[in-house]
Amino acid sequence: MTERRRTHISVAGLRARGWTPRMVRRFLGEPDLLRPHPSVRSAPPLRLYAVERVEAAERGDAFRAVSAAAARxxxxxxxxxxxxxxxxxxxxxxxxxxxxxxxxxxxxxxxxHRPPEESP
Incomplete structure (x- = not known):
């Protein structure tokens, strides 16, 4: 049985990895793919980022410094x-x-506090 490797990560997946919205904008910029939301058609499309790009950004010194500050x-x-x-x-x-x-x-x-007066 072959293992399927993920090729893209959603913003929710990035959040689970410790990314903040500002970090996503700064280090990744525009998403690699936009896909319709799977359960809510009126929701904005899912923004997906290539795993290779995410991992490359996470290896950078600038990302590590910003990530450590966000964690603190x-x-x-x-x-x-x-x-x-x-x-x-x-x-x-x-x-x-x-x-x-x-x-x-x-x-x-x-x-x-007094009860309201009765009207005649």
Whole structure:
């Protein structure tokens, strides 16, 4: 049984490999093939890039530097998201109103809610 080797990679495949949209534009430019979307006819066509071109770009020093920087940014973002899910913001935990005494919305202040008056 012969193994079929992929000849093209979609943008989704590039994303799975760590590419960002800006990296695709910078290092690959225009796609090698445009194909209709397989399940949604009204969707934009799939942009496909030749595997050889993708692998050549990934071997370049410029790509490695940009990719490493993107990975660091992504890791910092996910760390901040996880931290925000675990801990309330510091000023809120201390009971201080983060909007200050004069600012804020009605939800931040003592408001008496009365039922609407009945019309005669």
């Amino acid at each position: 940014r992504s890791a910092r973002t996910w760390t901040a998201v996880r931290r925000g899910l675990r801990e309330p913001p510091g000023r809120w935990a201390s009971g201080e109103n983060p909007l200050g005494a004069a600012g804020g919305t009605a939800d931040d202040q003592d408001v008496v």
